[in-house]
Amino acid sequence: MKKAVFLDRDGVLNEVLTERVKFVNRPDDLYLLEGAAEAVAELTKAGFDVFIVTNQGGVGLGFMKERDLKKIHGRLEELILEKGGAIREAAYCPHKPKAGCECRKPNPGMLLDLARRHDIDLSASVMAGDHERDIEAGKKAGCKTVFIGEGETSADAKAPSLQAAVKDILQLLAD
Structure with a gap:
């Protein structure tokens, strides 16, 4: 089994709720x-x-189609690849916020599914996100956790940005 890094998208990798963009729908x-x-x-x-x-x-609420979300993730992967990085897979919960599904964070469904399909040791892996629901999902899945942003958190580590968190993430993966 291998170690992996799980990242929330909005607010960790890309802007959301900023002057330039409210939501990423295209x-x-x-x-x-x-x-x-x-x-x-x-x-x-x-x-x-x-x-x-x-x-x-936004998919479940009708603000975007699943095919548009896949195009957004394709663009995200291209931008990361240009800098020498790679996204193995983008998992998403398309359901409405109160649908009660197992995949929507703070539930661990997406992490558990990825771990099963990619032979990942969740206890040796890290989940990083900018909301406590990301941290909760990581903990429920058995991961170590890193909070990106300001404020109180139950995460194992905290940093103001993903770039600033790399050192902590690598340290948690080494433990």
Whole structure:
């Protein structure tokens, strides 16, 4: 079994709720956060598979089609690849926020599914996100956790950006 890094998308890799973009509903709405692609490149070069795990209730609410979400993820993967990083797979929950599904964070369904399909040791892996629901999903799956942002958290580590978190993520993966 291998170790992996699971990343939330909005607010960790790309802008959301900023002056430039409210929600990412089209590839043209996608703006990477400073240093995010380089951070993924560092994790990739260190030998770890990087996965995206993201709630995308806009699909279930009708704000975008699943095919558009796949185009957004394709664009995200291209931008990261340009900096030398790689996304192994982008998993998403397309259900409405109150659908009660197992895949929507804070539930661990997406992480458990990825671990099963990619032979990942969750207890040796890291989940990073900018909301406590990301941290909760990681903990429920048995991962170590890193909070990206400010404020109180139950995560194992905390950093202001993904780029600043790389050192902590690599340390948690080494433990």
